[in-house]
Amino acid sequence: MNTTEEYNAVIDFCKNLFVNKTKDYGTSWRIMRLSSITDQLYIKAKRIRTLEIKQVSKVGEDIAGEFVAIVNYCVIALLQLEMGEEGEENLDAAFVEQKYTEKVNQTRDLMFAKNHDYGEAWRDMRISSMTDMILMKLHRVKQIENNDGKTIVSEGLAANYQDMLNYAVFALIKMGFMDKK
Numbered sequence: 054m055n056t057t058e059e060y061n062a063v064i065d066f067c068k069n070l071f072v073n074k075t076k077d078y079g080t081s082w083r084i085m086r087l088s089s090i091t092d093q094l095y096i097k098a099k100r101i102r103t104l105e106i107k108q109v110s111k112v113g114e115d116i117a118g119e120f121v122a123i124v125n126y127c128v129i130a131l132l133q134l135e136m137g138e139e140g141e142e143n144l145d146a147a148f149v150e151q152k153y154t155e156k157v158n159q160t161r162d163l164m165f166a167k168n169h170d171y172g173e174a175w176r177d178m179r180i181s182s183m184t185d186m187i188l189m190k191l192h193r194v195k196q197i198e199n200n201d202g203k204t205i206v207s208e209g210l211a212a213n214y215q216d217m218l219n220y221a222v223f224a225l226i227k228m229g230f231m232d233k234k
Contacts, residue, residue, distance in 0.1 A: 056168065062231045063222045064157050067124040071153055074125075075146050082129050083142040087210070090130045091194050094217065097122050098187045105181050116180075117230050120221040123187065127218035131156040134211055160215040164222075175223045183224045187217045 082090075097119045104116050132152055168175075175183070190213045197203070197210055225231070 056165075056173065056226075059226045059231070060161060060164070060222055063225045064124070064161070066231065067121050067128075068150070068153055068157065070121065071125045071128065072146065072150050075149050080142060080144040080149060083133075083136075083140075083144065085129070085133065086138050087130060087133055088195075088198050090126055090133060091191060091198060094123060094126050094130070095188075095191045095195075097126065098184060098191060101184045102181075102188065105184060117225060117228055117233075120224050120228075120230075123221040124218050124225075127160075127214045127221070128153055128156050130214045131160075131211060131218075134214075157218075160218050163212075163215050164219045167219075175220075176227070178223075178227075180224045180227055183220045183227075187220050190217045190220075 085093075101116050101119045104110055104119075132149075135152075135156075193207070194210060194213045197207075197213070202210060
């Protein structure tokens with residue numbers, strides 16, 4: 054198991070999907086407020102949890118696709134945090150791809166630092182626990198948003214979005230997502 058290779062393979066898949074959707078839809082996500090992105094992430098994570106419990110999907114979409122969506126919505130959130138909710142809505146696809154790479158590289162660096170300290174504990178976690186961690190982080194983000202983005206002693210919004218992105222990548226790795234691609 055090579056965490057770097059596995060992580061990069063998942064990210065490459067997610068990034069390719071994101072770039073192609075940008076070519077199809079443009080940067081329509083730029084109109085979203087951060088709270089709307091958080092709610093979209095919540096919908097995705099809640100759906101994963103429901104599918105984990107019920108083990109049946111009536112619309113034919115799988116859990117892996119929802120984790121991919123979480124990765125990409127977390128990148129969108131990080132981009133919106135940096136660029137602000139106001140401003141240019143129509144961004145060049147090459148610029149968006151560059152910023153995507155920048156945000157993912159920062160997030161991957163955070164993961165490697167934590168992985169060093171925690172000894173890849175995520176490999177022993179259940180995927181359902183990763184789902185719960187993402188949901189918990191979303192509750193934290195909602196509270197921070199309700200506090201106008203201010204925290205007293207806690208990590209801010211960006212760190213929580215980065216953690217959710219990393220948990221989603223870990224879940225995809227544990228599911229053998231890239232082995233099926």
